[in-house]
Amino acid sequence: MPNPNDYTVGWVCAIRTEYVAARAFLDEKHDPAESVSLNDNNVYTLGNIGKHNVVISVLPDGEYGIAAAASVARDMLNSFPNVRIGLMVGIGGGAPSRKHNIRLGDIVVSTPRDGKGGVFQYDLGKTIQDQRFHTTGFLNQPPILLRAAVTDLAAQYEEEGHQLEDAINTALGRIPRLRKKYKRPDQNTDRLYQSGVVHPLGDDESACAVVCGDSPSNLISRSERKEDEDNPAIHYGLIASANQLIKDALIRDRLAKEKDVLCFEMEAAGLMNHFPCLVIRGICDYSDSHKNKEWQGYAAMTAAAYAKDLLCRIPPSKVEAEKTISDIVSGPSKAG
DSSP, X not given: OOXXXXXXXXXXXXXXXXXXXXXXXXXXEOOOOSOOOTTOOOOEEEEEETTEEEEEEEOOTTOOSHHHHHHXXXXXXXXXXXXXXXXXXXXXXXOOOSSOOOOTTOEEEEOOBTTBOSEEETTOEEEOTTSOEXXXXXXXXXOHHXXXXXXXXXXXXXXXXXXXXXXXXXXXHHSGGGHHHHSOOOGGGOOOBOTTOOOOTTOOXXXXXXXXXXXXXXXXXXXXXXXXXXXXXXXXXXXXXXSSOOOOHHHHHHHHHHHOEEEEESSGGGTTTTSOEEEEEEEEEOSSTTOOSTTHHHHHHHHHHHHHHHHTTSOHHHHHHSOOHHHHHHTHHHHO
């Protein structure tokens, strides 16, 4: 049975859809670990991507948010003490703008911007009388090794394009039963509504095309991507994280304008200071009232495909040269 000390890459997912996508991109699955910590409530999938041994875990069903993610990461480090680089991979809500042409299925990679570490906790702060809510606090940047790999991969994609769609199709070819949920949806279902168009409250089942309409006056017109443009596209910048699900286009637009936020999600802020990692999100909706699950499977696949491509760019020797995450987060107290 596998030795937990052999695993150097920790991969955290929030929901089952992300977990299934992550498992689909393993080159090989390993047997369960021979032992884990007694108080560890996580479930794990072990395997390898290239020459990297990877441990993947997922939040318990029904658990969401910052604290739940931090708990899963903490238990992972207790049971797999040799984990040296971390990934948080899954889906998120996009924040499209004139500056960032974000579409469903695109990928957002957490990248430091304007003094922020790549993840911005937008519900941590203070309210001052007669002023707006002011965010406070600081979240750590992703590790340098991962940021360097992101830059290297971005350069390759700029020169040659990427093969993520081919990788997804190959994975689905190996596991045909996933096709229905995880293949790319019809492009006509990628609708970006004007910020003032709100889905009827309490009507979560009806399709937006029916209850919100597909009139050009309700939608933001966007041209199709050209052959020389990556599709899905990869965006690099700030990911907004908090304990609340954003379904408000006005808040989305304000944070996109004020903070240059590209994506919203609910877990990463719980990891950055306790499980230094790179956050990779496939865009499944536009963080507005028109949320639906149609793009979740494919968005999870695009994020996982990118994560695999990134790992394959990092030599195992460089990972082994990194400190363990446990040593990094324990800091001087452990040395003393």
